[in-house]
Amino acid sequence: MDALIVIGGLFLGIALGVPIAYALALAALAGTLWIGVPIEAVMLQISSGVSKFAMLTIPFFVLAGAIMAEGGMARRLVAFANMIVGALLDAGADFAALEQAIATLGMSGYRLASRPKSRNGIVATKFDVEVSTPQPERHLGEIVAMIRAGALWFAQPEMAGAWGAFGAIFTAIAVAHTLYAPREVVLWNWRRILLLALSFVLAVGSQFSLIVVVPLALGFMLYVAPTRRAAAALIWAAAGGTGFLLLYASYFFHAHVFWQAMRHASFLNFAGRAFAMPGAYEKTLAELGQSSPALAVALTVALIAYVAWPRARYFGNTAPLLVAVFFLLLRVGTPHDPGLGFGLMAVPFLFVFVAGISSDLLETRQRGLVLACLWGLLTANGLWNVWELARAGRG
Numbered sequence: 001m002d003a004l005i006v007i008g009g010l011f012l013g014i015a016l017g018v019p020i021a022y023a024l025a026l027a028a029l030a031g032t033l034w035i036g037v038p039i040e041a042v043m044l045q046i047s048s049g050v051s052k053f054a055m056l057t058i059p060f061f062v063l064a065g066a067i068m069a070e071g072g073m074a075r076r077l078v079a080f081a082n083m084i085v086g087a088l089l090d091a092g093a094d095f096a097a098l099e100q101a102i103a104t105l106g107m108s109g110y111r112l113a114s115r116p117k118s119r120n121g122i123v124a125t126k127f128d129v130e131v132s133t134p135q136p137e138r139h140l141g142e143i144v145a146m147i148r149a150g151a152l153w154f155a156q157p158e159m160a161g162a163w164g165a166f167g168a169i170f171t172a173i174a175v176a177h178t179l180y181a182p183r184e185v186v187l188w189n190w191r192r193i194l195l196l197a198l199s200f201v202l203a204v205g206s207q208f209s210l211i212v213v214v215p216l217a218l219g220f221m222l223y224v225a226p227t228r229r230a231a232a233a234l235i236w237a238a239a240g241g242t243g244f245l246l247l248y249a250s251y252f253f254h255a256h257v258f259w260q261a262m263r264h265a266s267f268l269n270f271a272g273r274a275f276a277m278p279g280a281y282e283k284t285l286a287e288l289g290q291s292s293p294a295l296a297v298a299l300t301v302a303l304i305a306y307v308a309w310p311r312a313r314y315f316g317n318t319a320p321l322l323v324a325v326f327f328l329l330l331r332v333g334t335p336h337d338p339g340l341g342f343g344l345m346a347v348p349f350l351f352v353f354v355a356g357i358s359s360d361l362l363e364t365r366q367r368g369l370v371l372a373c374l375w376g377l378l379t380a381n382g383l384w385n386v387w388e389l390a391r392a393g394r395g
Contacts, residue, residue: 005030005031005034006027006028006030006031007027007238007241007242008027009023009026009027009031010023010024010027010245011241011245013027014245014248014253020249020253082126082127082128082129083127085098085127086114086126086127087124087125089114089125089127090124090125095112095114098112099112105146105147106146107135107146108133109131109132109133109134109135110129110130110131110132110135111129111132112127112128112129112130113126113127113128113129113130114126114127114128139252139254142254142257144250144251145251145257145258145260145261158206158207158340158341158344158345159344160202160206161202161203161206161207161210161344161345162344162345162347162348163203164199164200164201164202164203164204164205164206164210164213165203165210165213165327165345165348166345166348166349167198167199167202167203168196168199168200168202168203168213168214168217169213169216169217169220169319169323169349171192171195171196171199171217172196172217172218172220172221172236173220173221173224173319175192175221175232175235176220176221176222176223176224176225176232177224177225178192179224179225179228179231179232179235180225180228192235192239193235193238193239193242194239194242196217196235196236196239196243197238197239197240197241197242197243197246198243198246200213200214200217200239200240200243201243201246201247201250204243204247205247205250207341208265208266208267209266209267209268209269209330209334209337209341209342210345211267211268212268212330214240216323216326217236218232218233218236220319221233221235221236224315268330268334269336269337270330270333270334271333271334271335272333274332274333274334274335275332275333277335279335280332280333280335281332283335284328284331284332284343287331287340287343288328288343288346288347288350291340291343291344291347292347292381292384293380293381293384294377294378294380294381295347295350295351295354295381297377298354298358298377299350299353299354301357301373302353302354302357302358305357305360305361306321306353306357309360311360312356312357312360316356317353317356317357317360320349320350320352320353320356321349321350321353323346323349324346324347324349324350324353325346327342327343327345327346327349328342328343328346330342331343331346358370358374
């Protein structure tokens with residue numbers, strides 16, 4: 001209940017438009033009063049907290065920013081960035097493509113300039129951004145939203161999304177398993193709630209279409225804890241709310257910018273007609289094979305063992321297989337998404353499924369044969385990775 005007072009007070013302050021610093025202070029004060037800690041003790045703790053040399057970093061940080069702005073260091077940093085762009089143009093980057101990509105940001109009153117320049121016998125490309133009209137002041141959240149809405153954000157950070165999706169599903173399963181502990185141990189364990197919230201925000205924040213893992217996590221929690229479904233739903237809701245707050249915080253609590261980003265976000269470009277197109281299935285299987293040929297071979301054997309051997313069909317193997325199939329079906333239904341999309345999200349779950357079947361096979365009388373096959377697959381996969389890295393280096 002103590003954590004509920006603090007979290008509820010924080011959410012209430014943010015909903016009322018109170019600055020985040022004051023909302024945190026008021027939420028902490030409300031929690032302190034609820035617990036019954038004397039105000040004098042709180043003041044002493046605050047005083048001892050600020051009486052540290054580490055707190056001097058704040059004014060010195062502000063001073064460093066002022067020195068950079070007034071002493072010309074900031075202009076030199078911008079010149080250094082322009083030099084990097086010029087070097088990339090010298091290396092073969094397409095200036096017209098850069099102009100087109102920048103134009104998708106929706107800005108006006110500027111012009112990109114690129115021209116050769118010679119100094120001391122060295123010829124290079126000079127790149128400049130010439131501003132003709134004053135630009136409005138923009139916060140970091142607004143800049144991030146502009147980049148995400150433009151062509152510069154051509155592909156979502158899929159690897160972080162894969163980590164988030166994997167963490168969200170298995171954290172939800174782990175949290176549901178702990179619900180059989182005493183109620184006071186579980187119900188408001190903020191560590192589990194925060195860990196699940198971080199998994200949600202890592203997945204959805206990296207790739208908005210991964211919002212599908214949020215209801216999927218709830219489904220697993222309700223299945224694993226059938227006698228504690230109310231507690232499971234409560235923890236899931238608290239984690240979802242905390243994750244939403246963290247996602248909102250990534251836009252620096254600018255409500256307008258956050259709303260515009262959500263309004264223009266592409267959550268799921270699902271095309272039902274793709275399921276009637278053989279090419280969509282071929283593309284998904286080809287991407288899966290390219291991600292790891294060893295996985296494709298091991299997956300075939302694991303699926304045969306799963307179907308033919310009843311012992312292998314338990315929750316630990318079935319859950320990752322179901323999630324992987326779910327993501328692969330979503331990949332078939334989104335053939336025009338850039339990158340690997342949902343196909344990459346399925347790969348970690350397929351590895352877990354193959355690992356579970358392999359561990360079951362290692363407990364049989366054919367342990368030696370299974371172990372030899374696994375070593376062969378791992379060796380072949382390592383050699384294939386080295387070969388691909390060598391090809392990328394030559395390309």
